[in-house]
Amino acid sequence: MANASLRRLAIPVGIALALLLFLFLPTTGSAAPGRSGAGSAKALAQLPSDSYRTNPAGLVPGTAYDYAPSIMEDRTYRMWWCGAPHGDTVPGDDIMYAEADSPGGPFRQQRSVFNGRSDGWDQHTCDPSVLRVNGTYYMFYGGIKDPYPANRTEIGLATSTDGLNWQRANDGRPIISPSFDVNRPNKYGAGQPSAIYRDGKFYLLFTDTTGRGADAGGSGQFAWRSADPTFQKGVEVATAHGWRPRTDDNDRSFSVVKGFSVDWQYSDALDAFIVASNGPRQDGTVLHFLDGNDLRVHPYADGFVPGTWTEGPGIVSRPDKHARASSTGDCGRIPIDLVQSTTTFPPRTPGRFGLDLLSGKACTKLSPKRVGAIFEGYGIQVQGLPATYVTDGRRLQFAKAEPYLHVTGQRIGVSSETFHRIPYGASLHAGQKAVAATGRPGAFLLDDRRLWPVDSDKLITSNGSSLTRISTDDYDSHPVGPALRLRP
Secondary structure: OOOHHHHHOOOOHHHHHHHHHHHHOOOOOOOOOOOOOHHHHOOOEOOOEEEEEEEOOOOOOOOOOEEEEEEEEEOEEEEEEEEOOOOOOOOOOEEEEEEEOOOOOOOEEEEEEEEOOOOOOOOEEEEEEEEEEOOEEEEEEEEEOOOOOOOOEEEEEEEEOOOOOOEEOHHHOOOEOOOOOOOOOOOOEEEEEEEEEEOOEEEEEEEEOOOOOOOOOOOOEEEEEEOOOOOOOOOEEEEEOEEEEOOOOOOOOOOOEOOOOOEEEEEOOOOEEEEEEOOOOOOEEEEEEEEOOOOOOOOEOOEEEEOOOOOOOEEOEOOOOEOOOOOOOOOOEEEEEEEEOOEOOOOEOOEEEEEEEEOOOOHHHOOHHHHHHHOOOOEEEOOOOOEEEEEOOEEEEEOOHHHHHHHOOOEEEOOHHHHHHOOEEEEEOOOOOEEEEOOEEEEEEOOOOOEEEEOOHHHHHHOOOOEEEOOHHHHHOOOEOOOEOOOO
């Protein structure tokens, strides 16, 4: 949302047009202005690409405006975005929802799933970024209350068990507010969040036009990480000297990329963050690459996805906001699909634009840990080998098809070499022992001697198993493995 809050508030048309011209001017300088570090001193490799694809418009039926999407690959493709349904009870933006069988749509079952509060700081709710972690959905969003510019955009968090029914977190208060380091003409504030979950931490990229690390126009992206999704404790900040504990002096001091309304994901295949940004060019979307350990370093030259845009892109990702695995099972092929609005004032008619990045790194050339991470959350299938679900970077092999189909989202055929490259975890045999105890969930006791909790008795019965009651002490004597959850 390149200051899209300004567009939807009641400001004079002339001022709005002037702001739009200001905000959408291409940025100047290097391909990724605002980035620094060791990577900038060396020639960067250019990743080749192929399989360009496009669905230029009409992915959703539409509301008064539709933009800033967050798209999750999870058996179907689930999309949340900023819209304005007619007849809404609270004047302002809603978070809309729809789903499709492919990133190219059409998206169906459109509805409003989260809206503003007339008496709250978030009368307008926009720019959703949605993750699912351990069965819980987290939606980071931008909120603002009229009038602008007396009020500035702030970032909020809501949680859900199904991605449709949401409750505000942090006692309904913002989790990040503008820093007010600098008083710039751009009064937007702090918003446009984009979240990733990686190695037990939430990584958040966001705009703050009042942060001193932004440029004169307010352009810039700040990166935080924490195990706490509300970012109220244990926060580290990306600085010019790497990740550092957050202080009032450093939390908006360093912009990792220049731009408004970007989206990012983490690629296990590349060990890099991929940032999709419209700012540098108006004829397509630029892909910036940031090192997986140090956001100051960019390991690859910028990529480019052609396609006319009018608002920030949403990059199709796994539920944890990691890059998807290729449908061919090739570790060296990274599918990039972007959804973004294609008309302006108001931004509407979202389209899909995509291609595959080619790293040239075959699965057999990567470490087993990397290969397991690439296929995390997928079902993998090889003729003559057990149906397998990759969880916690390891293979869980199934004897029966029904429980396998219940827990897997996307399913991919891979080679036997790739199958065996992923470390073995455990096997779920037909009729496998399942146990429960007072105050403890039902769980399979597998051959790794760990308890694998389940969230539905349907997983137990579909495997031909039955629950055995044991003591709490006996239950707690076993280490706990990954949870198995029934996919919708």
